[in-house]
Amino acid sequence: MQTNFTAEQLRDPETSAANQVLRTCVHCGLCTATCPTFLLLGDELDSPRGRIYLIKDMLEAQRPATEDVVRHIDRCLSCLACMTTCPSGVNYMHLVDHARTYIERTYRRPWHERALRAGLGTVLPRPWLFRLTLLGARLIRPMTGLLPRGGMLGERVRAMLELTPTRLPHSNSANTQQVYRAQGARRARIALLTGCAQQVLAPEINQATIRLLTRLGVEVVVAPGAGCCGALTHHMGQHDAAMTSARANIAAWSDQLKEEGLDAVVVNASGCGTMVKDYGFMFRTEPEPWRSNAEQISALACDVSELLSRLNYEPTRAPPGLTVAYHSACSLQHGQRITAEPKALLQRAGFTVVEPAEPHICCGSAGTYNILQPALASRLRKRKLDNLRATTPDLVAAGNIGCITQLSGGGLPVVHTVELLDWMAGGPVPEAMA
Amino acid sequence: MPRPAGEIILTNMINQPEPKAEILARRDTIVAAFRGMLPPEAVIAEPIRLRPYETDGLSAYRQPPLAVVLPETTEQVAAVMRYCHAEGIRVVPRGAGTSLSGGALPMADAVVVGLMKMNRILDIDYADRCATVQAGVTNIGITDAVQGRGFFYAPDPSSQLACMIGGNVNMNSGGAHCLKYGVTANNLLGLKIVTAEGDVLNIGGRHLDAAGYDWLGLLTGSEGQLAVITEVTVRILRSPEGARAMLAAFRSNEIAGACVDSIISSGIIPVALEFMDRPAIHACEDFAHAGYPLDAEAMLIIEVEGSSEEQDALLARIRAICEQHDPISMKVSQSAEESLAIWKGRKGAFGAIGRISPDYLCMDGVIPTSRLPEVLRRIGEMGDVYGLKVANIFHAGDGNLHPLIMFDANDPESFRKAEQFGADILKLCVEMGGCLTGEHGVGVEKRDLMPVQFKAEELEQQRRIKTAFDPDWLLNPNKVFPLAASSERSARTH
Numbered sequence A: 001m002q003t004n005f006t007a008e009q010l011r012d013p014e015t016s017a018a019n020q021v022l023r024t025c026v027h028c029g030l031c032t033a034t035c036p037t038f039l040l041l042g043d044e045l046d047s048p049r050g051r052i053y054l055i056k057d058m059l060e061a062q063r064p065a066t067e068d069v070v071r072h073i074d075r076c077l078s079c080l081a082c083m084t085t086c087p088s089g090v091n092y093m094h095l096v097d098h099a100r101t102y103i104e105r106t107y108r109r110p111w112h113e114r115a116l117r118a119g120l121g122t123v124l125p126r127p128w129l130f131r132l133t134l135l136g137a138r139l140i141r142p143m144t145g146l147l148p149r150g151g152m153l154g155e156r157v158r159a160m161l162e163l164t165p166t167r168l169p170h171s172n173s174a175n176t177q178q179v180y181r182a183q184g185a186r187r188a189r190i191a192l193l194t195g196c197a198q199q200v201l202a203p204e205i206n207q208a209t210i211r212l213l214t215r216l217g218v219e220v221v222v223a224p225g226a227g228c229c230g231a232l233t234h235h236m237g238q239h240d241a242a243m244t245s246a247r248a249n250i251a252a253w254s255d256q257l258k259e260e261g262l263d264a265v266v267v268n269a270s271g272c273g274t275m276v277k278d279y280g281f282m283f284r285t286e287p288e289p290w291r292s293n294a295e296q297i298s299a300l301a302c303d304v305s306e307l308l309s310r311l312n313y314e315p316t317r318a319p320p321g322l323t324v325a326y327h328s329a330c331s332l333q334h335g336q337r338i339t340a341e342p343k344a345l346l347q348r349a350g351f352t353v354v355e356p357a358e359p360h361i362c363c364g365s366a367g368t369y370n371i372l373q374p375a376l377a378s379r380l381r382k383r384k385l386d387n388l389r390a391t392t393p394d395l396v397a398a399g400n401i402g403c404i405t406q407l408s409g410g411g412l413p414v415v416h417t418v419e420l421l422d423w424m425a426g427g428p429v430p431e432a433m434a
Numbered sequence B: 001m002p003r004p005a006g007e008i009i010l011t012n013m014i015n016q017p018e019p020k021a022e023i024l025a026r027r028d029t030i031v032a033a034f035r036g037m038l039p040p041e042a043v044i045a046e047p048i049r050l051r052p053y054e055t056d057g058l059s060a061y062r063q064p065p066l067a068v069v070l071p072e073t074t075e076q077v078a079a080v081m082r083y084c085h086a087e088g089i090r091v092v093p094r095g096a097g098t099s100l101s102g103g104a105l106p107m108a109d110a111v112v113v114g115l116m117k118m119n120r121i122l123d124i125d126y127a128d129r130c131a132t133v134q135a136g137v138t139n140i141g142i143t144d145a146v147q148g149r150g151f152f153y154a155p156d157p158s159s160q161l162a163c164m165i166g167g168n169v170n171m172n173s174g175g176a177h178c179l180k181y182g183v184t185a186n187n188l189l190g191l192k193i194v195t196a197e198g199d200v201l202n203i204g205g206r207h208l209d210a211a212g213y214d215w216l217g218l219l220t221g222s223e224g225q226l227a228v229i230t231e232v233t234v235r236i237l238r239s240p241e242g243a244r245a246m247l248a249a250f251r252s253n254e255i256a257g258a259c260v261d262s263i264i265s266s267g268i269i270p271v272a273l274e275f276m277d278r279p280a281i282h283a284c285e286d287f288a289h290a291g292y293p294l295d296a297e298a299m300l301i302i303e304v305e306g307s308s309e310e311q312d313a314l315l316a317r318i319r320a321i322c323e324q325h326d327p328i329s330m331k332v333s334q335s336a337e338e339s340l341a342i343w344k345g346r347k348g349a350f351g352a353i354g355r356i357s358p359d360y361l362c363m364d365g366v367i368p369t370s371r372l373p374e375v376l377r378r379i380g381e382m383g384d385v386y387g388l389k390v391a392n393i394f395h396a397g398d399g400n401l402h403p404l405i406m407f408d409a410n411d412p413e414s415f416r417k418a419e420q421f422g423a424d425i426l427k428l429c430v431e432m433g434g435c436l437t438g439e440h441g442v443g444v445e446k447r448d449l450m451p452v453q454f455k456a457e458e459l460e461q462q463r464r465i466k467t468a469f470d471p472d473w474l475l476n477p478n479k480v481f482p483l484a485a486s487s488e489r490s491a492r493t494h
C-alpha cells in the first residue's frame, strides 16, 4: 500500500518501522474476517484494515491522536488473529504497539481513564500490591449491586469486581525460591518466568510446572530480579514502564545464562510468552549489551508446551476418562503460532480433546481489556462460553491465566494445560476440579 | 509540521464525475438527517473516520466519501435510499470492501451504504436445499453455517473468507471450483433489493426458474448500479464424498498452459484447475507452507472429487496427460491437512504477493483455454518491455486469467506503467476472443476499456437498462461505463 512519509519522518526509527509494516499491507481485507471486533461491530474502523488505515493517516500527518482514532484503537484486543490470517505477513502487532505508545504520548485521556490506566499499570505488575488490592476488593465485592448500571465508569468497576476471585490463594514459596533441582539425571536447565498477576491468582500453575519439569529431569531456576514481563503496561502504551520490566528480566536471565547456562526461558502464561519473544524487537535500537542480550533471551524463550513436546512427556496414571475442551489462547495460537502441541500433549496424557467452534476468536480477556472494554469483553466471553459448552466437555484447558480468569465461573472448571499434564504424571488433582 | 485533520495528502485520485456542489454544501444537514434515521454508531461523518472508507481492495484509487452509513435492517436501507432519492444524493453500496476493480470506490458527494452490520443467517432449508442470508454474510459464512449437516455453498472466490454475498452477487463472483459448479449466477435463487427510490422488492424465490423476466440474471453482476441488495437466497449443495488435490510442476508457463488445454480438451472436468507461476509459487509457499514445488517455473493445482475409486480413476487419467508435458514433479495430497494447506496458499495468493512487492494490480480477463500458452508468452514479453514483474495466478480451467502486476505505489511512474501494462493485457484478452472481466467486475478499473469490448450501440443499450432502474443515475454511477458516458448521463437527468 502507498504511504506518504517525508524523508525526515523516515529518519525516526519508529516511524520507519511503521512504514515497513504499512508497505507490506496490500489492503486486501482478508484480515477483517477473523477480527472479533469487526465480527461484533461490523464497521471497517473496528477491523484490522481500518485500524491500519487510521494509524497510517495519523502517523503520516504527524497529528496528535484524537478521540475518534483512539476509540477504535482502544477497542483492539491485540489478539493478533489478523496476523494469522494475513497472507502478506503484515506485522500488525508492531504497528499497533507503536500506535499505542504514540497515543499515550500525544493524547490526554479523561481523568478517570488516566487514573484507571495508571492504577492498573502500577498494581498488576506488583504481586504484593495486587494481592493487597484483591483483599480490599473482596471486602467491597458484595456491594457490586449498588453500582449504577450503564455509565462507563460504573460498568468498569463492576467488571473489575466481577473478575476478583472468590477465593484468594495464600502467597506461595514456589514463586520466590530460587533453584529447583532436577529429579534424576539433569537433562536441561531452564529459567521459569513466574509472572506477576498469575502467581497471585493461581500459584498452583507455577507449582505444577515446577513439579512436572523437575520430574522430567529439568532444573528450574526462578531468577532473582525477574518479574512482570511488561506486557500489561506495554498494551496500554506505557512504553517506559514496559521497558523497565523487560530490562529487569533480561538482566536477571542474562546473568543466569552467563553463570551456569540456560537451555530455555520457559513461560507458562502465553500472554507473557509473546512479549518475551518480542524483547529482541523492543530493544533493537538500544545500546549494547542490551540489544544482543534481549535478542538472546527472545531466542531462548519458549512456551511450556513447546518444551514439554521436546521432552517426550509421558503420563503415569491411567487415562481419566475425561473430555477436555481445549481453548486456544490468542497469545498462543496467534502470537506464538502454537496450536498443535498443547492438544497433542493433552491427548498423550489420556484426555479426549475437543475444540469449540470459532477456535480462532478471542475470549475477551486480552490483558486488561476485560476491565477497559467491559461491554465488548463480556459479549466475547459469552460467545466463547457458548461455543465451549456446545462441545459438552468435562472441563476446559487453556495455556494463559488471562483466559482462565475470564472463562472461570461460567459453569465449567477451567484449568491450565500444565496442571492436567502434571496430574496425569503423578501430581495432585487441579484445584479448580476438586 | 503536523497537517490539519482530514487534509487530503495523497495524490493518486482517479477521475471522477464532477461532485455536485450543492450536495457538498448541504453536508451537515444530510448527516443530521441520517443520524435521525439510524442508530448513533451507524453514521460516520468525521473526516478522520472517513479515511479508511476511501478505498477498497484496489487501494491505488482513493476518494473519501461525503459520509458512511451502516444500516442494520432492510428498512433502514430503504429509509436511506428514499432520502437520497428525494435529495439527489449519490450512493455507493459496499460489502467487505475487497473489490479488486474498485467497485466500492466512493465519490466526494456520495454516501457509502455499508452492509457489514447485516451479517445474519436468516433461514436454512435443508429439505429444499437453500439458505437465505443478509447481504453482509461472508461467502464462507454460508458454508460454515451448513457444513455440519454435510452441505456447502459452491462459488468460492479467493477472498471467500472476507468477501460478502451481496458483493458476490453484484460482481457475479466465481472462484476456483466454478469450473464444475458455475459462478454466483448459477447458484442464486432469490434477492431482496431496495430500489433507487427506496422501494423494497423481492425477486426470484427458492426455486431455479421464476416467472416473468429473468430479473435475477439482470441484477447479478450489476455492480451496485441497479439496486442495493439486502438479502440473498442461494442454493446449497451436498458436500462431495471426498476430494483430493494434486500438484503438477512444469518447466515453463507455456508448457503448463499447454497441459491445461490438453486436460480440458480430453473431456475431463476436474472440480478445480488452477495455475501459478514461479513468483506466485514462492510467495504463497512462504505463507502457507504447503509443499509447493519451488524448483518449478509453473504449477497446476488439480482437484478431483467423488468416491475414492472415482478420484483414483480421474487422477490416473490426469497424471497420464501431465506425463506428456514433461513434468518436473507430480504429487497427490495425502491428507485433509495437506489439501487445506494447498488451498490456503492459493486462496491467499493475492495477499501473499505483498511479501514480494509493496503493491500490485490484479487483472481479471478471460481467454479461450486454447490460447493460454500464447497469451502467457505475450504477457511475459510485455512485462519485459514495461520493466515490471508479473505473477500469474488464475483459474486455468475456465481461462480466467489473473496476472498480478507488481509495482511501487510510492513511485508515480511505476504506477502509471502498471496501469498501462494492465490495459494492454486486457486488450490482448479481447483480441484473443476473450473478454475484459472474468469475475471481479468492471468497476472503475476497467470502465474506460469497455469500448474495446462493446460497440457504441451495445453500451448505450446497457446504459438504458441502468436508466430504467435508476433514472437519476445516483447508484454507484462512476463505474462500469467510460467516465465521459456516465457523466453525460448524470448531467442529462438534471
Ligand code: SF4
Pocket (backbone or CB within 6 Å): A024, A025, A026, A027, A028, A029, A030, A031, A032, A048, A049, A052, A085, A086, A087, A088, A089, A090, B351, B354
Ligand atoms: S490481510 Fe494483511 S495485507 Fe490484507 S488488508 Fe489485512 S493486514 Fe493488509
Ligand code: SF4
Pocket (backbone or CB within 6 Å): A034, A035, A036, A037, A038, A047, A048, A051, A075, A076, A077, A078, A079, A080, A081, A082, A083, A092
Ligand atoms: S489484534 Fe485482534 S482485535 Fe485487534 S485488529 Fe487484529 S484481529 Fe482485530
